[in-house]
Amino acid sequence: MAIEKPKKDPATVLRDRCPTGIEGLDNILNGGIPRGNTILFTGSCGTGKTTLSLEFLVHGAIAGENSLFVSVTESSDKLMKNVIPYDFFDETLIKKGTLVFVDMPVIYERLGLTEMELSLEDVNTIVKAIGDLVDELSIKRLVLDSVTSVCYRLKTEEKIREFILKIGKTLSDRGCTSMLISEISPSAERYSLYGVEEAIADGIVLMGNLERRGDLLRTLQVVKMRGTNHSRAKYVLDLTPAGILLVPLLKGGSGGGTT
Amino acid sequence: MPKSPNDLADELGQMMPSAILLTITDETYFDAIRGIADIFANKNKLNTIYISAAIPSQSIIDVLSILEVNLENTYFVDCISHIMVGSTKRHQNVHLVESPTMLENIMLKVEYLMKKGGDRQNVVVLDSINMLGIHNSPKILSEFVHILNNNMRARNAYIIIFTVESFGGSDEIGNLMSFVCDVEMNMKKEGEP
Numbered sequence: 001m002a003i004e005k006p007k008k009d010p011a012t013v014l015r016d017r018c019p020t021g022i023e024g025l026d027n028i029l030n031g032g033i034p035r036g037n038t039i040l041f042t043g044s045c046g047t048g049k050t051t052l053s054l055e056f057l058v059h060g061a062i063a064g065e066n067s068l069f070v071s072v073t074e075s076s077d078k079l080m081k082n083v084i085p086y087d088f089f090d091e092t093l094i095k096k097g098t099l100v101f102v103d104m105p106v107i108y109e110r111l112g113l114t115e116m117e118l119s120l121e122d123v124n125t126i127v128k129a130i131g132d133l134v135d136e137l138s139i140k141r142l143v144l145d146s147v148t149s150v151c152y153r154l155k156t157e158e159k160i161r162e163f164i165l166k167i168g169k170t171l172s173d174r175g176c177t178s179m180l181i182s183e184i185s186p187s188a189e190r191y192s193l194y195g196v197e198e199a200i201a202d203g204i205v206l207m208g209n210l211e212r213r214g215d216l217l218r219t220l221q222v223v224k225m226r227g228t229n230h231s232r233a234k235y236v237l238d239l240t241p242a243g244i245l246l247v248p249l250l251k252g253g254s255g256g257g258t259t
Numbered sequence: 260m261p262k263s264p265n266d267l268a269d270e271l272g273q274m275m276p277s278a279i280l281l282t283i284t285d286e287t288y289f290d291a292i293r294g295i296a297d298i299f300a301n302k303n304k305l306n307t308i309y310i311s312a313a314i315p316s317q318s319i320i321d322v323l324s325i326l327e328v329n330l331e332n333t334y335f336v337d338c339i340s341h342i343m344v345g346s347t348k349r350h351q352n353v354h355l356v357e358s359p360t361m362l363e364n365i366m367l368k369v370e371y372l373m374k375k376g377g378d379r380q381n382v383v384v385l386d387s388i389n390m391l392g393i394h395n396s397p398k399i400l401s402e403f404v405h406i407l408n409n410n411m412r413a414r415n416a417y418i419i420i421f422t423v424e425s426f427g428g429s430d431e432i433g434n435l436m437s438f439v440c441d442v443e444m445n446m447k448k449e450g451e452p
Contacts, residue, residue, distance in 0.1 A: 087375075212360075213360055214358075215357065215358055215360055215361050217361070217363060217364070236363035236364070236367065237367075238364065238367040238368075238371065240367075240371045242371055242374045242375055245367050245370045245371055245374070247363050247366040247367055247370065247406070248363075248406065249363060250362055250363055250399050250402045250403055250406070251399075251402065252396055252398045252399030252402060
């Protein structure tokens, strides 16, 4: 009797992957982020969100994919001073324009968006400006750090929803795989500050600090990722000059190893 | 009569990369380290990744330096020095883990050193299971050793886990070690009490 071949999940077969270059994360995601997805990287401070997103861009740039970091919270000059000196980082990536840094306040200024609270019309203007940048520079990977800071100026749920939906669609239509960095407080019971971002994003990666018997471990967990099968287990990560490394969180039996 | 460092290195040289439980005594401790990190590793062009949970790495380095052991390709994952107040001297090949309870961070440092080592094959020494047992519950320790051993197997690396004969310790850990290690060796010569 002929054995019928198991049917492959179309979601995992059809989608092209954008490897993050972070070996552990690519294993968790079965090869990488489905290309064109907009992923929310969320977590409290000091969990490694910015470092991880930068590494994603650097690996992309090394692979020849133009990569753009949009910095909202701090100037890119300051950011570069504090970044881990990766063994694989090559400054010529910036000189060649494969790796580009843009400060969001500069975009606001050029667009004449001086009001503290942005309107729906302003949302469209910002999304268009980012879309134009992606077109002009042929960007394939983008990081917005942080979306929370942009949302802070949008104030209402309606405008935040509009912004996330439009930015996600704009980037996805251009085949650009993007990471939106979201800041949450350690005690938050949701994945984003406004609760809107998490519902709209194609994927959610939760980064945290786990305290176990006085030790503080950096953790990463892929909560949701459209277009691929993935592990939902919690991993411990380390930020090293060789890049981000991940190992499974030890559970220590049914007690969870936390006592 | 104890095995000499050369005897140990010869025995290891006849094995494929595997998980080895090595029973040592206070008297054979440095002979075991010499046999692995100096003779076996240098002869076979291996990097040694030495996880020190028993004594600070600097104490081991000091003794090995007196014995004129070449430590160029020996890297230490030191789980003790960080919790010692006032310990400041640090060799360039030493990587600190904050506490012996941060087992995941030990795995991450080993991972990092293997990545840094490139194509060179590795021998990982865990010194010792008994000392890690002081700081960790048998359940989490079992999980750690199981994952570490499997990671090393996947990377074609030797892993040698020290167990101190006089220590005793829990039967649970002893049973686990027999279960997860491929080979059990002793620094005593065969047939001797």
